[in-house]
Amino acid sequence: MDLSLGLFGNAIVSGLLLGGFYAAVTIGISISFGMLDIANIAHPAFIVLGSYGAWYANSRFGVDPLIASVVLMPAFYLLGAGIYQLYYHAFERRGDASLRGLAFFFGLLFITEVGLILVFGVDYRLVRAPYIGPSLYLGALEFPLRLLVPFLASLAMVGLLWLYLSRSFTGRAILAVAQDAEALRILGADPVRIKRIAFALSIATTSLAGAILIVIQPVEPSIGRDYIGRVFAIAVLGGLGSFAGTVVAAILLGIMESLTATFYGPSWSPAIAFGFLLLALAVKPSGMFGR
Amino acid sequence: MASSLTLSGVTAGYGAVHVLEDVSIAVPAGATVALLGTNGNGKSTLMKCVMGLVRPSAGSIVAEIDGVRHELVGRSTEAIVALGIGFVPEGRRLFPKLTVTENLMLGAFRAAARPEIARNLDFCFETFPRLRERAGQLAGSMSGGEQQMVALARALMSAPRILLIDEPSVGLAPVLVRRTIDKIRELKDSRQLTVLMAEQNFTQAIRIADQGYVIVHGRIAFEGASAEALNNNELIRKFYLGM
Ligand SMILES: Nc1ncnc2c1ncn2[C@@H]1O[C@H](COP(=O)(O)OP(=O)(O)OP(=O)(O)O)[C@@H](O)[C@H]1O
Ligand SMILES: [Mg+2]
Numbered sequence: 001m002d003l004s005l006g007l008f009g010n011a012i013v014s015g016l017l018l019g020g021f022y023a024a025v026t027i028g029i030s031i032s033f034g035m036l037d038i039a040n041i042a043h044p045a046f047i048v049l050g051s052y053g054a055w056y057a058n059s060r061f062g063v064d065p066l067i068a069s070v071v072l073m074p075a076f077y078l079l080g081a082g083i084y085q086l087y088y089h090a091f092e093r094r095g096d097a098s099l100r101g102l103a104f105f106f107g108l109l110f111i112t113e114v115g116l117i118l119v120f121g122v123d124y125r126l127v128r129a130p131y132i133g134p135s136l137y138l139g140a141l142e143f144p145l146r147l148l149v150p151f152l153a154s155l156a157m158v159g160l161l162w163l164y165l166s167r168s169f170t171g172r173a174i175l176a177v178a179q180d181a182e183a184l185r186i187l188g189a190d191p192v193r194i195k196r197i198a199f200a201l202s203i204a205t206t207s208l209a210g211a212i213l214i215v216i217q218p219v220e221p222s223i224g225r226d227y228i229g230r231v232f233a234i235a236v237l238g239g240l241g242s243f244a245g246t247v248v249a250a251i252l253l254g255i256m257e258s259l260t261a262t263f264y265g266p267s268w269s270p271a272i273a274f275g276f277l278l279l280a281l282a283v284k285p286s287g288m289f290g291r
Numbered sequence: 292m293a294s295s296l297t298l299s300g301v302t303a304g305y306g307a308v309h310v311l312e313d314v315s316i317a318v319p320a321g322a323t324v325a326l327l328g329t330n331g332n333g334k335s336t337l338m339k340c341v342m343g344l345v346r347p348s349a350g351s352i353v354a355e356i357d358g359v360r361h362e363l364v365g366r367s368t369e370a371i372v373a374l375g376i377g378f379v380p381e382g383r384r385l386f387p388k389l390t391v392t393e394n395l396m397l398g399a400f401r402a403a404a405r406p407e408i409a410r411n412l413d414f415c416f417e418t419f420p421r422l423r424e425r426a427g428q429l430a431g432s433m434s435g436g437e438q439q440m441v442a443l444a445r446a447l448m449s450a451p452r453i454l455l456i457d458e459p460s461v462g463l464a465p466v467l468v469r470r471t472i473d474k475i476r477e478l479k480d481s482r483q484l485t486v487l488m489a490e491q492n493f494t495q496a497i498r499i500a501d502q503g504y505v506i507v508h509g510r511i512a513f514e515g516a517s518a519e520a521l522n523n524n525e526l527i528r529k530f531y532l533g534m
Pocket of ligand 2: 381458
């Protein structure tokens, strides 16, 4: 096979797999920002917390990081429920959620970061797992398992969440709650409870997303900041609240970044990717899959 | 079994604004009762009191469902819905970015409605064939008449025993008003509902009402035990119909 064609193919593959990671880190934002109108800018900080959870279980007890993160999910769910309850009583109930709410989540971001630094220090941490290192080959195409396994885990999580939201009564109420909370109430669903469940779910996803992050790259406490812009951009590009849109946008961004990094150098990739995002939003402001 | 609704001496308002003053209304089992009144007289506020969305400062609201009496004042809206009281609110309040089917499925949120969901959905689609054709359309993109159908159907999905309907005629062309009112009667009969309906459209409302109350400035100004009595009342002719 031609050398540059091989390069191209492998750039597409690793971009696709990277997109799976982006989908995992964005899906929670797709719920909190896309469905609940809560601009949780601390989301990436919770992802890093998820990384440390997986790292701790892995380095201390030798548990697989992805499995550890699934076991830890209920704890993240409870954390999310608690945060929402606080947010609701302090801001949302009084109707001044937008700007002060942003300050609240900014505060959470700092607290989480500083907390992690105090407990674990600023060193980079990494995990061990049998799929970190080897690759599958399909002709000239290389599928590194450290990207492929997280990709599959991410799609499984997004798929299960989507099933829950579209098939269950609570899930459908989550899809409706931002459109008209009082209308939900007169159908017998308490909108505050519905939002709490939804927000808690969005934080539960950070457990697995964090494990995926630390499988893919070493993690230090403030690394989440690198992703704040990207996760919101992907959520908006996909069409707020649309899971299919989020996955497609995540994969597009992954491929775009990977191609740019391969052919022009890694330092260009954020600029090109964001340029594309802005262009796409100028053409279709509601995002690709926005209703 | 039959279900009825009784309001006694209900007084309510919003903060310093007094809206309802000592209102008593009886909706007997299996009856359709019309709550008549022009803009701003308190019809919607009264319905919100029943649904627990506005809390009365005095009075009681009792629903008798299958022979069991429930005091509604002080209960949460969710608890009131759970008893089997359905509500079609003013302005319909559909979820515009959800499909017709998704809107209807949300109507069945209350636990008691879930086991019958397939049957009730079928019933709604049979009653409003247009909704079956448009099942996948976003509710927000439907016409006013179609949206009114969705709102009625969504309330039916909760399998209610008592149904409150706030101004079903609003925003509809005269022919559609007539059809909607006929539909409500048809639904009441086939589902054995007890209905309280707020309306400004006097002539249409009393076509199907067994009894009616006229509300003026938050007080019951006239109580008609039959459509006949309402039709022949001097007060109504003079003040309400402007004749
Ligand atoms: N949330 C509120 N806060 C303060 N006042 C309110 C509120 N809702 C209604 N009101 C007032 O209460 C009075 C009765 O309103 P209500 O909506 O019950 O009337 P209505 O009979 O349903 O009128 P319409 O036919 O126009 O719907 C009005 O004077 C209205 O301004
Ligand atoms: Mg009204």
